[in-house]
Amino acid sequence: MTKNIFNKKKGQVSAPFEVLVAVVLMGFVIVAGSFALKNLSQNVCIGNKRSDLSNFKEALREVVLGSDLVIRNINFQTKACFNEIYESVQLNTYNDPSRCTAYCGGGNTCLLLEYVYEDTQKSIRLQPIDPICMDLPTSIDFGSQSECVDTEEELEWEVINPIVSGNIGTTITTIRPGNYRAFKSGAQTGHGTQKVCLIRKKRA
Numbered sequence: 001m002t003k004n005i006f007n008k009k010k011g012q013v014s015a016p017f018e019v020l021v022a023v024v025l026m027g028f029v030i031v032a033g034s035f036a037l038k039n040l041s042q043n044v045c046i047g048n049k050r051s052d053l054s055n056f057k058e059a060l061r062e063v064v065l066g067s068d069l070v071i072r073n074i075n076f077q078t079k080a081c082f083n084e085i086y087e088s089v090q091l092n093t094y095n096d097p098s099r100c101t102a103y104c105g106g107g108n109t110c111l112l113l114e115y116v117y118e119d120t121q122k123s124i125r126l127q128p129i130d131p132i133c134m135d136l137p138t139s140i141d142f143g144s145q146s147e148c149v150d151t152e153e154e155l156e157w158e159v160i161n162p163i164v165s166g167n168i169g170t171t172i173t174t175i176r177p178g179n180y181r182a183f184k185s186g187a188q189t190g191h192g193t194q195k196v197c198l199i200r201k202k203r204a
Contacts, residue, residue: 045081046128052078053089053113053132056175063182064136064196074180081128086119088174091162093138104133111138141195143185148197157181157199176200 052075059072080087092112094100100110112131118124142161149157162175179201184194 042081045078048078049081049115050129052076053115053129056180057113057132057134059180060182060196060198061134061136063184064140068184068194071181071183074182076175076180077177079177082117082126083119086124087115087117089176090114090116090174091134093163103131104135109138110134111136111140141193143195143197147185147195148199156202158202160198160200162198178203 056074056076059074063070063072090113092114093109094112095109097108099112100107103112104110111134113134114127114131115129117126117128140163142163143159144161145154145159148159160175160180181197181199181201183197185197186194
């Protein structure tokens, strides 16, 4: 009789411990699953972003190198893959032979399309996608508001100049998500070529 009582008490003592172990294991599984799901979501997002960047490059190249009548619509809609406050897509020019060789195969200057995550407060800078060589001259001139958009279109479209300055090594404005249109304007550059217009549809 005494032995049965002892075994009963032992079972009562071990039960809470088994429950605690089960709860800990369940918590670990949930945390690990959430982490894996987050990584999967980020990888999918980065893959979509890479596809968007490639489409942006090809559309802009077709306009710059094509005839005066070429018009390309660009759907650049992927969401932020990390914290959108610190993310940017930049069209940057470099006067750096080693960098140009690494991404463009050569040249003293190059134009790179870059996706950057940079949190200066935490000193974090990531490039989850390698810079994409545009295979275009760095001297591209983008048209202004008056050169690219008619008065009637100003409420619907805004002009984007992805290269704020023609100076090599200057950081450029962010290319934000949205619907773009690229074409050549009638305005001439100082080199006798037509300026390129890049316009973004305003959100309603």
